[in-house]
Amino acid sequence: MSKHTVNILWGSEKTDASSYEFNSEAEKAAFIYGVSKGKGWFNFEVVEDVSVGKLMNTLKEHKELIMEAFNPIGSVYDEMNAQFDLMISEAMKVLSEDNKNKNDNQD
Numbered sequence: 001m002s003k004h005t006v007n008i009l010w011g012s013e014k015t016d017a018s019s020y021e022f023n024s025e026a027e028k029a030a031f032i033y034g035v036s037k038g039k040g041w042f043n044f045e046v047v048e049d050v051s052v053g054k055l056m057n058t059l060k061e062h063k064e065l066i067m068e069a070f071n072p073i074g075s076v077y078d079e080m081n082a083q084f085d086l087m088i089s090e091a092m093k094v095l096s097e098d099n100k101n102k103n104d105n106q107d
Contacts, residue, residue, distance in 0.1 A: 004028040007047040008035065009056070014045055014092045017056030045096055052095050059088045 003021045006028055010016040022028040032046060063084040072080050 006032060007052060009045045009047055009052070009092060009096060010042065012043045013089045014043075014096050017047075017052065017092070047096070052092075055095065056088070056092060059091060063088065 003023070004025050004027070005019055005021050007017060007019050010018065020028075020031060022031065035044060035046075038044075067077070067080060067084070070080070
């Protein structure tokens with residue numbers, strides 16, 4: 001049986017990506033409907049392009065690996081963490097805008 005997947009970028013900065021799998025298109029649609037009812041309480045964007053979610057997770061994994069390898073402390077940790085989060089946020093904005101442009105061009 002084929003899985004039905006939806007990728008969501010969470011937050012106002014679209015920096016937290018999650019993928020969800022469902023057994024049917026109806027289950028997927030119900031989930032998206034439920035999430036959309038929360039709009040205003042939290043920000044999100046549904047992304048049909050699976051590569052966006054994979055890229056987001058890869059960036060986060062690399063951030064964790066680099067932070068672990070360098071093991072910064074104190075203000076150095078805070079600064080490195082902030083810079084990585086900014087980089088990830090900017091990458092997601094670019095990908096989100098690109099995804100929106102692709103969808104607009106298909107209409």
